[in-house]
Amino acid sequence: MTTTTTAAQEQEQDSGAGPGLTARLEGLQRLVDLGSGRIDPGLLADTAALLERAGQRLGLSGEHTVVTLAGGTGSGKSSLFNAICGLNLSPVGVRRPMTSKAHACVWGLDGAGPLLDWLDVDKRHRYARAGALEPDGSGGPAGSLQGLVLIDLPDHDSIAEMHRAEVDRFVSVADLLVWVVDPQKYADAALHRDYIVPYARHAGVTVIVLNQVDRLQPEEVGDCVSDLRRLLEAEGLAEPRIVTTSTVVDGGIADLRAVLVETVAARRARIERLSADVDRLVGRFAGYAAAAEPPAMIGERRAAELVDALTDAAGVPAVAEAMESAYELRAEDYVGWPVARLAARLRSDPLRKMRLTELREELRGAFTGPVGAQQGDVDTALHGVTDEVTAGLPEDWARAVRAASRSHAADLPEALGDSLKDVLPEFNQVPRWWWLIKTWQYFLVLVSVLSLVWIALLVAYGVAGLSDDPPALVGDAGLIPYVAVLLGCVLGMGALTSSACRNVVALSSARHGERMEEQMRERIAEVAEERVLYPVADELRTYARFRDEANALLNDA
Incomplete structure (x- = not known):
């Protein structure tokens, strides 16, 4: 817990965050200690797993932000990955599935090795980009992506069970979750049931990308975004961040790159992600703490x-x-x-x-x-x-x-x-x-x-x-x-x-x-x-x- 405490305190001091993550993690540890053998073992196991994951993540590079691109088959997430990287690093196609292993592109290798090892990214699928400024897709500088670890994931709706397990693993540890949907399947039941609703508390570290908007008429884009926002809010995702992209139009990924640049520069994503994980888990303890003051002893x-x-x-x-x-x-x-x-x-x-x-x-x-x-x-x-x-x-x-x-x-x-x-x-x-x-x-x-x-x-x-x-x-x-x-x-x-x-x-x-x-x-x-x-x-x-x-x-x- 010492590593967790030190790393989290540094992040909190840098940003002036509210209730300290360190104190909350320590509070969770005390709940595990006090509730052991008394309350739901599954809840205690999930809490212990979060504490372990938080300690590991906070002990790794704070200069890097792990961002996952996840979505269903045909949503174009691999095309987005390649467009952001500026290279054809992840295979693109229409057959199901196309991406079978997570691909990672890192801006700034210093300190990223242990983080990629912890993420268990195959060394054959690790790529690096150098340079302070990256193009914004329209020929002009847009800001630095230094510190970004961008992960292209397999399809969440893949018929291969191992692909689904890979998605679940990365979704549970990423600092920023980027869900890529297309105009035809943005209301996909599997995506919303298995990921949007369970991670509704993670709105602060979730970005919804409506890709392939080039297939829509200009007046249809606003209607599609409004309908998607309504659906997300109904599922509990407060004030969802929705970005529209297209990989075949000049400047089509500028808004997404701007979000990534802002996130990387703030270096707050991992703290916010862990805080969201804590919020999500703490809610499960509500049923084990009555409002009334308990008696001290038998009368x-x-x-x-x-x-x-x-x-x-x-x-x-x-x-x-x-x-x-x-x-x-x-x-x-x-x-x-x-x-x-x-x-x-x-x-x-x-x-x-x-x-x-x-x-x-x-x-x-x-x-x-x-x-x-x-x-x-x-x-x-x-x-x-x-x-x-x-x-x-x-x-x-x-x-x-x-x-x-x-x-x-x-x-x-x-x-x-x-x-x-x-x-x-x-x-x-x-x-x-x-x-x-x-x-x-x-x-x-x-x-x-x-x-x-x-x-x-x-x-x-x-x-x-x-x-x-x-x-x-x-x-x-x-x-x-x-x-x-x-x-x-x-x-x-x-x-x-x-x-x-x-x-x-x-x-x-x-x-x-x-x-x-x-x-x-x-x-x-x-x-x-x-x-x-x-x-x-x-x-x-x-x-x-x-x-x-x-x-x-x-x-x-």
């Missing part, structure tokens, strides 16, 4: 709905509820009254015990295994997430934004699982107060056991008289009621402690579940931002830049 309400849906898809409420149950079961091992647990085990049947154990292990293991969401649930959560932001976008960009929202859909289940596992606490972590309660409960159990032993000794020694001189603490049967009261108090204290702790655990487990659910939701929100919201926002920013670039180019067109 807060819709983002919250997405987080809610992903939260449900990941099963967060069920996980939080299971955590509460596991928290309570885990707490029972620490704050429950051991005596009551022992009694419950003695009363429970084996089947109930097995089910309880299975449930306990399932709840305990729920947080140590993999946690994730099903792909179908994730796809459901993503459905319609971009409906609001794509409502006013062109369909191609709306499709690109929707694709961005699903760009990480395949790895979202695993990402959600990983985010939840990072939040879940280690199962072997227990609050300190549980250990204090457990220590207290087992102390009470110890006191209860000691109380039972004491009562047993009192019965043995104080009641049964197993010893004649027992210690006072085990020999006085009157202590039995007091020790029994102590045992009852200890057992009641243990049961009361267990009941109070269960109430505290129930409240703590609810708060614990709510806290964990909130933390899991926060992590899911982070995943949603990273894997869904940010890609959509990036795509919307890309579209906004594309829209600004396209509108800027459209406004300059």
